[in-house]
Amino acid sequence: DTGVSQDPRHKITKRGQNVTFRCDPISEHNRLYWYRQTLGQGPEFLTYFQNEAQLEKSRLLSDRFSAERPKGSFSTLEIQRTEQGDSAMYLCASSQGTSGSTDTQYFGPGTRLTVL
C-alpha cells in the first residue's frame, strides 16, 4: 500500500526562479489538496481538486502560484518568480472524495522549499 508521495523532498532555489513540485495521491483517491506550512505554524490550505477540476483556491494562492491535475491523477504546484517569503513546507493530501465524515485526508511527506 503506497501513501501519498511528493517530489522533490527538498528544493533550494534562488529568488526569482521558478519551481515545480509534484504530488502523487493514493490510488483511486478523487480529491487532492495542497497546503503550505511555515515554521512553527500549522498547515494552511491552498487549493484542492476533485478529479481534474480545481474547486477552491485560498487567498494565499497568489498569481505566482498555479496548480494543475491534468488527468485527475498526479498534481503539480508551480511557483513562478519565487520570493523569500515562499520558503515553507508544501504538503499534499488526498482523500476518496466521499461526502461527510468518511472523507479523511491523508498527507504526504511534504516538499521543503528554501528560497535564497
Add this chain to the structure above:
Amino acid sequence: DAKTTQPPSMDCAEGRAANLPCNHSTISGNEYVYWYRQIHSQGPQYIIHGLKNNETNEMASLIITEDRKSSTLILPHATLRDTAVYYCIVRPRNFGNEKLTFGTGTRLTIIP
C-alpha cells in the same frame, strides 16, 4: 480561523497514558472533531475522528463530552515515537467544506 483551543505543550512519561485536551466550545451539530499529529519534518498523520460518541482505534481513543464543547485524545501507552505536535480540528460534515483548518496544536514530549 481555527475553532479549537489546545495547550501549547505537554509532557508525558513513557509508558503512561497521554491525555491531550481540546476545547471547541463553538462547535455546531454538523461538525466533526478530527485529530492529526505531525512528527518533526513529516506530513500530518491522521489519528482519529468523531461526532458525539467516543471512538477508539489502534492508535488512540477520543472522548467527546456530552455537550460536545471539548474532547480528549488519549494515547494509552505513550512511547518515544509519540513525540509530535497534535492538532485538534473541527470540520463540517457537509459536502463542499473540504479544507482542514489547523491551529498551532499541542507539542507533546514523551519523557523516557
